[in-house]
Amino acid sequence: MPRRLNTSGCLLLIAVSAAPGVIGGCSEQRPGAGDRAVAASHQGDETGRFPVHLNLPVGPPRVETGQRDHLDRPVTVSCVACHSLQAPDRVARSGDDLQQFHQDLQFVHGNLACLSCHNPLNYSALRLADGTEVEYASVMTLCGQCHPRQSNDYVHGAHGGMTGYWDLTRGPRSRRICIDCHDPHAPAFPHMIPTFKSRDRFLSPQSPH
C-alpha cells in the first residue's frame, strides 16, 4: 500500500471547484472543514458540479520527539522549534551528512539537497527553485516544477487515481496528492505484494481427476 507520509497527522480534505486548474486552486484551503461540510457547501456552485477533494496538508509537518505528555499523547514539535536556533546546512544532501537529527532519513530523490525544497528562511514552509516561498499545502506546485508531465497528467485526471464520481454533476470526487503515493524523500513508488490472484478452475498445474 502507498505509505501515507507523516506530515502533520491531521490531513484535511480541501475542496477545489473543478478538476482543471486544480493545483492553482490549492490555496483555497479551509482548515477544519470536514469532508461532508465541504461537499455541501459547494453543491450549489454555479457550474452545477460537485467538488473534487484533494488530500492536502493544512500546515507544516511536526516532528515526533518520542516523548509522551501527561495524557499519553505523543509530543511533537514544529520544525522551527529547532531550526530557528540552527544555522541552515546548505550542502547536506542526505541524513548521512548531518551531525544530529534526521540521520535515519532515507533520501533518494535525484540530485537534490535538503534546501532544494525546504525553505531556510522559513522552515514552516517550502520554497520553489527560484526561492519563492510556498506553503506545505501547495506542495504539488513544488513537485510540479520538476515533474511537469506528471503534473499535467494529474491536472487532467490521468495520474494519481481517484475515488467517488466520474461524473461531477452527480457527486464529488476525492483525489490523492503527490505525497500520498510518493514519499518526497524517496519518491519511487514502493514495491508491493499481490494479495489476490484470480484463479481459474484447474489453472495449471492441472489437478488429477
Place this chain on the structure above:
Amino acid sequence: MSSEKPHRTFSLPVLGDVSRRTAMKAVGATIGVAAFGRAILPLAELKDRVTLQEFLQKHYKELTPQEKATIFERLESETKAQYGAAVSIRDPPPIPGVRFGYAINLSVCNGNGRCAEACHRENNHDRATSQSYIRIFEMPRGTMDLEKGRSTYDHVVPAPDSFYLPVQCFQCENPPCVSVCPVEATWQEPDGIVVVDYNWCIGCRYCQAACPYHARRFNWQQPEVPADEINPDQGYLSNRIRPQGAMEKCHFCLHRTREGRLPACLEACPTGARIFGNLLDPESEIRWVLANKRVFVLKEELGTRPTLFYFFD
C-alpha cells in the same frame, strides 16, 4: 402397457393378435421406461431451483417495468433464502449522451492485483475459485507477445524488467461475442457496455469461444459467497449473484457507473493507472488521454474496436 399374462394369443382391434413375445416386449419396455425414470431422477433437484416464473421469464428487453419489479423482488427473496443476505436489485438505465471509455497506463500499473480483488468483492464472485473479471499478465519488457506473459506470478511487484497488463472485457464496439449468441442473451447497451441477461442465457458458451480476450466467465456451478461478504448493492444486468450455467462478464460496474460513480477496479487501484469516463464528453479525462497519449488496443487487427485502451508514458 399391458403386463397381464397372455394365454397364447389374444386379439386387439386394429393391432391384431398379441403373442407372448409381444407381451414380453411390453414388459421390457415398461422396465426400460422405469429405468429411464430412475436414471434421470437427479433432475428432481431442479424443481427447487427453477421455479415456474423463472422458467417462463421473458427476455430482458421484453419486460415491462412492473414485470421487472416482480422479478427483482423474486431474485432478492431467492438471494435471502439461498445466501441469507438482504440485497437490493436495481436496474439503472444507460445515461443519454454517455459512452464509456477506459484507459490503463501500463507504465504505472505494477501488477499488484488490487483491481482484480476489488472486482471479486464488488461483483459477488465465487469465493472458492477467486473469480474476477480482471486478469493481470506479467510481461517481460520488449514484447507484446502474450505467450511470454504469465498470469500466475506470485512475488513482490514490480519484478525487474517486467510490465503488467491487466485484461478485462474491452466492451468492443464490434463485439464478436454478441454476434454469435444464438438467443440474444448478450447485447450492447447504448452506453457501450456489453451485458448479459443471466436469466436468458442458455449456457452454450459460444460467446466464450468467440471472445478474443478471455473476457467471459461461465458459472460452472452456483457461486458461493458468505452472507456477510455479499455486496448488497446489486444491478440486474451487473453484479447480482449469477445463476449456475449462465455466462457473465465485466460490465464496467454499470450499477455504479450509470449513477456517475467510478468502477470498483479504478477506485481500488493504488497506482492510479486507470482512467475512466465518457467518450462523448470532450472535456472528460478519458478524452484527454486519448488525445494526448499514444494509446493502443489489444489485437487491433481483429477489428473488434475495444473501448478500453492501453498506453505507456
Place this chain on the structure above:
Amino acid sequence: MTTLPHTPGPKPTHWVSYPRFIWQSLVLATDGSFMFYAWMTLLTAVALVGANAWAHQVAHGMIVTNMTDHVSWGLYIANFTFAVGVAAGGVMMVIPAYLYHDRRMHDVVILGELLAIAAIVMCLLFVTVDLGRPDRFWHIIPGLGRFNFPVSMLTWDVIVLNGYLLLNLHICGYLLYIRYLGRTPDPRWYVPFIMISIVWAISIHTVTAFLYSGLGGRPFWNSALLAPRFLASAFVSGPAFLIITMLVITRVAGSAKMDFKGPTRTLIQIVRITILINLLMVASELFTEFYTGSAHVAHARYLFFGLHGYHGLVPWIWTAILCNVAAAVLFLHPAIMRSVRWLVVACVLAFIGVWIEKGMGLIIPGFIPSTLHEIVEYAPSLTEWKITAGIWAFGLMIYTVALKIALPIFRGDVNFSRR
C-alpha cells in the same frame, strides 16, 4: 429397386394402412434374435448410464465436466462436430444413386439416409448436453424465444441440422411406407427432396465449420480450409461407417435379396479419393502454420509436439495421423477389394482417425493456448465420457432399429398385403 408384386384389389385408405405400418414397424423394431436383444440391452444400459450422468450434470452444474473458462468446449462439441460429419457422409450413397443413377446403390441408399437421421439425433443430443441451462431450451425456438438469425452461425446450424433431419425423415418415411404398401414410389414425392438433401448435406457440415472458422480470435480455426476439410473428412467417416454397416448386415441377416458388393466397391472408391484429399488438406494447413512460424502456430505446436511442457493432446493426434495414414495405405491397396478383414481394419482406422482429428484434435487445440496464451489442459471427466457413450449408444439404437424396420420392408419380406 426390386419390383414388388402389385396386389390387386381396392387401395386401403391411409387411415388404415398408416397405423398398421407404424405398428408393423414397432413389431419389426422389437423382434429379433438373441443377439439382437443382447445388443439392444447393452445399448440401452449404456444410454441409461449416460442419461443418469446427464441428470447429475444438470443438477450439479457443468462443474462435473472438466471444461474450464479456458477450454470451454470439450468432448461433447468434439463429438457433435464428428457426428455432423457422419450425417453429411451418408450423402455419399445418395450422390452415386441419384446423380449417377447407380442402380445397385439405389437399393441400399436408405442405409445412408437412416444413418443421417441417427447421426443428426446424436448431434442434437450432444448440443443439448453441452448447454449449461437445458431448461431454457425454448429460448432458441424461433417464434417462442429470440432467435438471433441470421447473425449467429449457431442459429444457422439449428436450421440446417433440423432441416436435414426432417428431410431425411420424410424421404425414409415415405419410401418405407410406399414399399410397405407394395406400390412404386412416386418420384415427385421424394426425388426433389433427395436433390435438396444432397445440397443440404453439404450445408450442414459447411455451416458447422463456419461456426469455428468465423471466429477471428481463434487462429487455429480461423482458416478458409476448415469447411472443405470438414467435408473431406466427413466423406471418409460416413462411407467407412456405411461399409462396416453393410458388412455387419451381410453377416447377421444375410444378403440374399440385397446386393452390397457393388455399393461397397463404390464407397471404397470414394474413400480412396476423399481420404487422400483430407490428408492433403491437413498437410497443407500444417505446412502453412509451421513454415510461417507466426504466433498462431502455438496451437498446432501444442497439438503435435506439446508446448511449454504441456502435451496432453500429443498422443491423440499422432494416433489420428497414424490411423489416417494407415487407412489411406490400406484403402489404396488392391487387396482391400478382396479381403473383408483388411477392409474392416481400414474402415475402423479411418473412422477413429477422423473422430480424433476432427474432435479432440480440432476443437480442444483451438482453446489451447487460450486467447490470452495461457495453457490450461483438458481431458474429459468420467461424466463426460459416460454422457458421450450414452449418446453414441442411443444413436446406435436408433440406427439399429431403423435398419431392423427398413431392411425387411425393402427386401419385400414385410408388406401390407402379406401381413
